[in-house]
Structure formats: C-alpha cells, structure tokens
C-alpha cells in the first residue's frame with residue numbers, strides 16, 4: 001500500500017516526505033555514469049529513463065523526494081487550457097509530451113506497481129459575467145488558430161456537464177484532450193521505479209559544488225563526500241538559478257514563483273466535479289480519492305515559505321465564485337511550492353558545458369513536460385545530441401549556449 005499525504009499535512013509545509021515503502025535510502029556512491037542534482041519530478045523522470053538505457057545513475061537530493069515544486073503541483077496535463085498569447089514556442093513540445101504520457105504512465109505503473117490516477121476528463125475553462133465572456137472568446141480564437149481542440153459551450157451546456165456550478169457561469173470552453181495525474185502518486189511511483197531500476201536516490205545530501213577537470217565536469221562535491229560522474233544533470237528546480245553551483249557564465253535564468261494551493265475533502269453529501277475546472281482566479285481538479293485541489297496563486301516573492309491568509313482567501317473566494325458547494329467541504333491541507341520559472345516561462349534543456357546538462361525551468365508545466373524532457377535528456381546523454389523538438393529550449397534564446405562534447 002502506498003502511503004502518500006499532501007504536502008503540509010502533519011509537518012512543515014512543503015517538506016512532507018513521500019515514500020512508496022520504508023526501505024532504507026541509498027548510500028552516497030563514489031561514482032556513477034550520471035549524477036542528477038535534485039529528486040523532483042524532472043530529476044527522477046530523467047534518472048529512471050537513463051537507468052532504463054543501461055547507465056548507472058545517482059540522484060542527490062538536499063531534502064527529500066518531491067520536496068520542491070513537485071509535491072506542490074496539481075498534476076494537470078493541460079496544454080489546451082494553458083495555451084495563451086506568447087506560448088507558441090512551447091505548444092508543440094507540450095502536445096507531443098501529452099501524447100507520450102500514456103506510454104510513460106504504463107511503464108511507470110508497471111515498474112512501480114503504483115497507479116497514478118491518470119484521468120482523461122478534460123478541462124472546462126469558465127467565464128462569469130460579460131467581461132469574462134469577451135476574454136474567453138479571445139482565448140477560444142487563439143486556441144482555434146493554434147489548432148488546439150477546444151469547444152465553445154453555453155452556460156447551460158456547461159452546467160449540464162457540471163451541475164454543481166453556479167448559474168452565474170455564462171459560458172465555457174471544453175478542452176477535451178487535457179488530462180491529469182495525482183502528483184503524490186506520480187512521485188511515489190517514480191521513487192519506487194528508480195529504486196527498482198538500481199538508481200541510487202540519496203536524500204538529505206546537498207550538492208555543494210561541481211568538480212571540473214580538463215574543461216569538463218567530472219563529478220560533484222557534497223557534505224558527505226565527492227561523487228565522480230561522466231555527466232552531471234542540473235535538475236534542481238527553482239534553485240537552479242541560485243549562485244554557487246554553476247560558474248557565472250553558465251548561470252541559468254531561473255527564479256522561484258510561489259504557488260499556494262489547498263485540498264478539500266468531498267463526500268457524497270457535498271458532491272464533486274467530474275473534470276478539471278478553470279476560472280480567471282483558480283483551477284479546481286477532482287482526484288479519484290475524493291479530493292478537490294484548488295490552486296494556485298502566482299507570487300514573485302522569492303523563496304518565502306508558508307501560506308498566507310491572503311493567498312488562501314483568494315483561492316477560497318475564487319473557488320466559491322463558481323462552486324458554492326465548497327462551503328461544506330473540509331479543508332484537508334494547505335501548502336505552497338516554488339515553480340522553477342525561466343525568463344520566458346519555457347524550460348531549459350541543453351548541454352551547458354562538456355559533462356554538464358540542464359533540465360530545469362519547467363514553470364507550471366513540469367508534469368505535462370516530464371515525458372518529453374526525460375526522453376530528450378536521455379537522447380542528449382546517450383548520443384550527444386538533443387532531438388530537434390527540444391533544440392529551441394536552450395539558453396541561446398536568452399543569449400548563451402553550450403555543448404556536451406566540445407571543450408568548454
């Protein structure tokens with residue numbers, strides 16, 4: 001039986017441990033073909049994929065599996081609902097990654113024995129009142145121009161799909177191809193899959209520096225000792241932009257964007273939603289264990305842990321505006337996490353220098369982009385070249401570049 005809790009439940013917010021078993025954690029190895037910095041969703045997805053290609057992999061995590069953004073997420077795989085002006089670069093990558101999710105899910109569930117609550121209910125993007133209908137029409141036009149599946153619904157048609165919504169909902173867009181997973185289960189499954197594939201997942205161990213020799217990275221330094229490696233992958237999420245680890249000329253333009261969320265418990269008496277709902281203020285995602293996740297604030301406040309009264313008030317008010325039934329639901333957990341956000345909200349996937357790869361900056365789309373990120377990094381590590389689709393996601397778009405094989 002998998003034991004998973006929401007972040008913030010029974011412990012300091014955002015630091016909740018998620019584990020598929022009580023098996024002892026790995027010791028720090030002396031060397032590995034690949035060292036991954038950070039046991040978040042991206043680090044573990046990459047590690048598991050590389051182990052499947054026959055490489056020895058160590059993941060080194062400062063806190064515990066998923067303690068960064070990954071356990072704070074809602075788990076929406078929603079390229080259609082997320083599509084907005086300026087995200088044209090990301091859309092093909094996002095759609096391709098969504099196509100890869102069923103195979104990723106099947107392999108992950110088979111390797112771990114853990115179901116990840118993959119749901120294909122779609123997203124309803126809602127408008128309340130005349131102004132919001134105008135903005136929703138603009139969004140729908142953009143979706144259609146970009147070839148994204150999206151169907152315009154009247155308020156009545158919206159309520160036929162979701163009878164618990166308020167009569168003041170005036171229109172909606174149904175994005176039928178958007179899916180979702182449960183992050184608590186995905187992280188537990190990745191943790192278990194990595195360990196059964198022989199990945200050394202070392203928790204409570206910070207990477208303090210990179211070792212360089214002859215112009216290439218050849219390992220990492222930690223408080224518990226060095227680890228030699230052929231390739232080091234920076235998957236340290238919102239912390240990848242912090243100084244100290246990378247030389248200044250390789251600094252990554254990634255910053256934390258705090259998101260606060262909460263989980264409500266539904267019962268037969270309170271009722272629930274059948275699929276994900278988006279408004280201009282909040283998203284609400286029903287999980288198969290009866291929870292509704294309400295998220296998420298977007299706050300450019302640096303690394304400031306915790307939840308605020310203002311953040312929770314905004315979430316609850318935004319949810320109540322469309323779903324009056326939340327008043328009867330129990331609040332099960334509240335938490336916050338840091339989205340790893342680049343200057344254009346798209347990820348950075350590239351060889352920064354010989355022996356050094358970045359897989360970070362996934363902002364609010366880490367879950368959506370995990371399968372394609374893992375495949376792209378695995379191809380880069382094993383062949384020395386990124387697949388064409390991932391090439392636009394280098395720092396070159398911000399004015400820098402690197403190569404895995406060439407001399408630094």
Ligand SMILES: Cc1cc2nc3c(=O)[nH]c(=O)nc-3n(C[C@H](O)[C@H](O)[C@H](O)COP(=O)(O)OP(=O)(O)OC[C@H]3O[C@@H](n4cnc5c(N)ncnc54)[C@H](O)[C@@H]3O)c2cc1C
Pocket residue numbers: 037038039040041042043060061062063064065066067068069070071072073074075076077205206207208235236237238239240258259260261295296336337338339340359360361362363364365366367368369
């Ligand atoms: C509130 C919220 C809602 C979200 N909802 C969604 C959603 O619905 N769909 C979606 O696709 N995405 C969503 N996201 C985004 C998604 O969670 C992230 O994009 C994704 O989790 C990033 O994963 P990561 O592995 O890069 O980073 P993280 O999960 O942050 O992992 C990085 C890890 O690196 C570790 N670390 C840092 N520095 C070091 C060091 N020096 N040594 C060792 N370890 C280190 C950290 O402790 C951390 O565990 C959401 C995010 C938030 C905050």
